[in-house]
Amino acid sequence: MSAAILRSSLGTSLARYSRSWGLWVLLLIAPVAARYWIGTEQDTSAVIAVQNMAPVMTSAVLGVTLGVVVSTLLLPIAFLYLRSNATRLQPWQVEEVTTGSRIAVALGRFGADVAVLAGVLAAMTLAGWLIAWLVLPAGQVDIGLIALTLWLIAGPALMGVAAVRILFDSLGFTRGPLGEVFFYILWMASIVAPIASGTKGDGFAYNLTDYPGFVQPLTHTLPDGDTSLSIGSAEVGSKKIALDVMAGINSPGYIASRLAWAGIALLIALLAGRVYAPHKPRVRRIRWKWLRRLLSPGAPRAANPDAPPARGSWLPAVGVLVSEMRLIGQGRLWLLLAAAAAASGLFADFRTVTSPAALLLLAFGLSAHAARCERTKLLALTGTAPFAPMLRRVAFVVAGTAWTLLIGAPAIVKAGLAGNMVPLELSLATGAAASLIAIVLATVARSPFAPRLVLLILWYGYLSSA
Amino acid sequence: MAELTLQGIAKRYRKKAVLADVSHSFAPGLTLLVGPSGAGKSTLLRLIATAEKPSAGTIFWDGNALPGARGKLRRTLGYAPQAVDLPEDLTAREFAMHIAALKGLALGAADKQFAAITDAIGLHADINNRISTFSGGMRRRLIFAQALLGDPQLLALDEPTAELDGATARKLSALILERAKAAIVIMTTHLADELAPSATVLRVEGGSVT
Numbered sequence: 001m002s003a004a005i006l007r008s009s010l011g012t013s014l015a016r017y018s019r020s021w022g023l024w025v026l027l028l029i030a031p032v033a034a035r036y037w038i039g040t041e042q043d044t045s046a047v048i049a050v051q052n053m054a055p056v057m058t059s060a061v062l063g064v065t066l067g068v069v070v071s072t073l074l075l076p077i078a079f080l081y082l083r084s085n086a087t088r089l090q091p092w093q094v095e096e097v098t099t100g101s102r103i104a105v106a107l108g109r110f111g112a113d114v115a116v117l118a119g120v121l122a123a124m125t126l127a128g129w130l131i132a133w134l135v136l137p138a139g140q141v142d143i144g145l146i147a148l149t150l151w152l153i154a155g156p157a158l159m160g161v162a163a164v165r166i167l168f169d170s171l172g173f174t175r176g177p178l179g180e181v182f183f184y185i186l187w188m189a190s191i192v193a194p195i196a197s198g199t200k201g202d203g204f205a206y207n208l209t210d211y212p213g214f215v216q217p218l219t220h221t222l223p224d225g226d227t228s229l230s231i232g233s234a235e236v237g238s239k240k241i242a243l244d245v246m247a248g249i250n251s252p253g254y255i256a257s258r259l260a261w262a263g264i265a266l267l268i269a270l271l272a273g274r275v276y277a278p279h280k281p282r283v284r285r286i287r288w289k290w291l292r293r294l295l296s297p298g299a300p301r302a303a304n305p306d307a308p309p310a311r312g313s314w315l316p317a318v319g320v321l322v323s324e325m326r327l328i329g330q331g332r333l334w335l336l337l338a339a340a341a342a343a344s345g346l347f348a349d350f351r352t353v354t355s356p357a358a359l360l361l362l363a364f365g366l367s368a369h370a371a372r373c374e375r376t377k378l379l380a381l382t383g384t385a386p387f388a389p390m391l392r393r394v395a396f397v398v399a400g401t402a403w404t405l406l407i408g409a410p411a412i413v414k415a416g417l418a419g420n421m422v423p424l425e426l427s428l429a430t431g432a433a434a435s436l437i438a439i440v441l442a443t444v445a446r447s448p449f450a451p452r453l454v455l456l457i458l459w460y461g462y463l464s465s466a
Numbered sequence: 467m468a469e470l471t472l473q474g475i476a477k478r479y480r481k482k483a484v485l486a487d488v489s490h491s492f493a494p495g496l497t498l499l500v501g502p503s504g505a506g507k508s509t510l511l512r513l514i515a516t517a518e519k520p521s522a523g524t525i526f527w528d529g530n531a532l533p534g535a536r537g538k539l540r541r542t543l544g545y546a547p548q549a550v551d552l553p554e555d556l557t558a559r560e561f562a563m564h565i566a567a568l569k570g571l572a573l574g575a576a577d578k579q580f581a582a583i584t585d586a587i588g589l590h591a592d593i594n595n596r597i598s599t600f601s602g603g604m605r606r607r608l609i610f611a612q613a614l615l616g617d618p619q620l621l622a623l624d625e626p627t628a629e630l631d632g633a634t635a636r637k638l639s640a641l642i643l644e645r646a647k648a649a650i651v652i653m654t655t656h657l658a659d660e661l662a663p664s665a666t667v668l669r670v671e672g673g674s675v676t
Contacts (some may be wrong), residue, residue: 089672150671297559297594298592300581300590300594302584303578304578304582305582305586309575309617310571310572310575310576310578310616311571311575312571312616312619313572313573314572319571319572320570323564323568330560368555373564376551378552379548381545381612382568384517384543384545385540385565385570386525386537387567387568387570
């Protein structure tokens, strides 16, 4: 029976994926990004910089470079896609009351996710072969090496993402925004930790700490104590460094560690089925009475049965703006935190404290509201209102910008009195950009996952660049 | 007095014809659209509510043809679709005020009116609760209540009494009949018995309306 459930879960998920147009976007993103990231010999920046030098390009180095593109770009995009794609909504109301094995369901979905990501990796491999013909000297293109290095590095990492998404969808507390926050932390830590450790090593245990899998191939042949490595978009000079990445790949324990990561991903998917928590209606239980009273709107005021019909507003656009602001800042907890962030502007630095705090709050408020208004069957209703959805989206961007101004107001006024307009300019720019990103992604994905994760990634970039 | 006219309306989804050459004029009062499942009742209601465009034919509102008069119609429309993706994390009141804002209504007055409507249909005690805690019947009443906000001259209601118990359905019916004294109320239903004596009944079947 479990085998039948697994087959059914796998088949249904694959059928749903096959009807997802987002999959075609995903299949294109990585190869296109790879083409633009892997520049020419003359470029002053490179995806990989070892000792501040770009590596001499060979087939194996190209495969590793594509693996780095997967780790830095494709992993979060893959997570976004898996969380917000056609299979996001599951018939749990029916599934959870059956006796079917949750492990079989989880493994079936995991299998479908892995198959989809393998398709993306296949597209990336094809792109790698094409790029090789463009950037490598004739006769030096080894398509087998490109595929081997890319799949060894990226395969287990992508399987890990699929497993984490299944696990996060299985647990009540990670089905919502916390899931995105946890993934973001995991992803950052998985890339930064092996690079930041700066130590060289060998063996299965050492290689297991390198989840993205590119550190050992890049640093294995470097002298001890000089393993400085940058990835993403690093500044490099014209001098190149020759790397024997195959020595790293063939070093003791490396391939075994990659296989182990694939196995761990499978175990996580198994665990996801084992610890699956049924959906429950969300009832907030706040222990302290005073806090409960503070956060709850309480009982409604008595109704007047003779209340006349509401007339049209004199300023309907203002009404929509106010409504958008209320729903972005929905809930008393959000408002309390916003007040705290605003107050910080009086005594703390705006760029490092108040502005990041405001944007972090808005990452959650904007993504939640942007997505809730973009659900198909709600749009069918709101699309018949005088304020059509496109006008509401414009109001959303204005309201999001207004919130950053409001939270930043104490700091803006304080700085303004001293002739400093930077807080005002920063609030305007960051608020408008965050709101625009949120509404565009929510309109495309029709879920809060994509805007939330992208805003969190951008928020981290904003915070760390202060 | 408001008037809605359908002239030669047809609706096709790819090759499947759902409605063909539907013509009818609606004056204030209650009109029930009855017929078997899949006959095109909800499609006709969506066309009237401007949620979709007809494949052929013209809709006139107060003598003016759509789409030119669409804005005018929407300013006085109350629409309750059969299913809405209600925002689970909002309270009923927050959701209703969002709709009121999109309708261009004064929010203070809309809040009071929403309280009165929900009081009449037995939902008022729950308007500050999150929609995620609502039963199917409560959701149905919320969708109905938002349609009544403002002073709509055209009410398009898709099965508003489905999933409701007898007593609650009668409360909604009473409100619908009250509204039908001054407004055009078009409502789809499977069970026309209770409201039929006070309504014009149109049968939708095989793509035509009789």
